Amino acid sequence: MLSNNQSYKSETRAIPVRIVYDDGTEVEGSILIPKLSDFSELLSACGPFLTFSSEDGEKSFIATGKIRTVEILGVPKVKPLDSRKRESENPYSILGVSTDATEADIKKAFHVKSKEYHPDRFMAVDPPAEIVEYLNAMTQAINYAYSIVMKNAPKSEKVSA
Numbered sequence: 001m002l003s004n005n006q007s008y009k010s011e012t013r014a015i016p017v018r019i020v021y022d023d024g025t026e027v028e029g030s031i032l033i034p035k036l037s038d039f040s041e042l043l044s045a046c047g048p049f050l051t052f053s054s055e056d057g058e059k060s061f062i063a064t065g066k067i068r069t070v071e072i073l074g075v076p077k078v079k080p081l082d083s084r085k086r087e088s089e090n091p092y093s094i095l096g097v098s099t100d101a102t103e104a105d106i107k108k109a110f111h112v113k114s115k116e117y118h119p120d121r122f123m124a125v126d127p128p129a130e131i132v133e134y135l136n137a138m139t140q141a142i143n144y145a146y147s148i149v150m151k152n153a154p155k156s157e158k159v160s161a
Helices: 004-010 039-045 081-087 091-095 103-117 119-125 129-152
Strands: 012-021 026-034 049-054 059-063 067-072
Touching: 012 049, 012 119, 091 103, 091 129, 103 119, 103 129, 119 129
Parallel strands: none
Antiparallel strands: 012 026, 012 067, 026 049, 049 059
16 A cells, blocks of 8 residues: 555656746756646646755745746757748758768768657656647658658768678
8 A cells, every 4th residue: 555655756747947936046946746737737727835846855835926937947959940940841951961961971960850859858848739749740850851861862882891
């Protein structure tokens, strides 16, 4: 049988944040939210307190009325949407390689882009459905661009020993 503390841990997840209070004081730690909750909806509709865990693991409750800002930490940075829209027309632009790129350069660019847009990178912050949809679309575009560019890539000669 689970204790209340074990049951609570299994039903929640920690979102790493930096909180700035109205008086300018900053704290870093994690806000504990139910596993199936959307973080932004929770902040908008939460009650007078949030459950907060400091970096040293100490739990406390924070009065939401005293919070000025909440910044989610550890969210990977990606390029703005407007610059991505222009890139989507050309498979070489999607991968960020030139038309005379070698197979090795193409593979390296593919792996970098795949990691940058992979939806699993963003799951710690529980992104909205439209963001997940966008990341999936970008992953498909990157895979398609890779297949097109690799077909046209100059084949490297194999050296036999």
